[in-house]
Amino acid sequence: MAKRVAGTCFIKVDGDQLEVKGSVECTIGDVTNEAVTSTRGVVGRKETVRVPSTKLTAIFMPDFPIAKLTSGEDMTITTEFANGMVHTLSGAFLVGETTGKGDDGEVDLEFNGTKGIWQ
Numbered sequence: 001m002a003k004r005v006a007g008t009c010f011i012k013v014d015g016d017q018l019e020v021k022g023s024v025e026c027t028i029g030d031v032t033n034e035a036v037t038s039t040r041g042v043v044g045r046k047e048t049v050r051v052p053s054t055k056l057t058a059i060f061m062p063d064f065p066i067a068k069l070t071s072g073e074d075m076t077i078t079t080e081f082a083n084g085m086v087h088t089l090s091g092a093f094l095v096g097e098t099t100g101k102g103d104d105g106e107v108d109l110e111f112n113g114t115k116g117i118w119q
Contacts, residue, residue, distance in 0.1 A: 007082035011056055013092075014075050016065055021106050022057030026079050026087040027116055052116030054079055054089045060100045060107045069094050069109070077111050089113040 009024045010017060027050055036044045054077045058064070069075075077089040091114030100107045 003083075009056075009082060010080040011054075011058070012078045013065065013069065014072070016068070018056070018064075018109075019059035019061055020056055021059045022108075023055075024079055024081070025053075025055040026089070026118075027051070027053050028118070030116075051112050052089055052114070053095075053110060053112045054087065054092070054116075055108075055110045057106050057108050060102075060105050064100075064107070070098075075111070075113075077113070086119045088117045088119070090115045090117075 009020050011020050011024065012018070030050055030052075031047045032050050034046045034048065035042045036046050056079075073093050074090075075092040077092045079087040079089075081087070089111060092111040093113070094109065095112045096110050098107060098109060
């Protein structure tokens with residue numbers, strides 16, 4: 001029997017579930033690595049701290065929590081993936097320009113936070 005590795009995801013913002021329409025992305029790892037090179041090739045690596053984040057496309061429902069999301073400064077974003085893994089983003093806040101799209105009935109959201117934990 002095949003294991004489920006993709007499919008329906010669930011997102012909760014401080015306990016309130018959003019209707020997810022599109023893809024969901026959560027950062028993996030606290031740092032990014034980049035090769036440091038010279039004329040002789042790779043001589044080492046550069047490590048840069050990564051901002052923990054969660055990105056998703058949600059359905060712009062009539063009861064969409066606009067005020068909660070735009071004013072939240074210390075939210076907890078919980079993402080349950082279809083494969084059973086759970087990502088918790090704490091100290092979260094909404095970043096970027098967020099626009100409700102009437103023709104598609106959706107809204108793209110990006111949250112940054114202070115800590116992202118996988119379980």
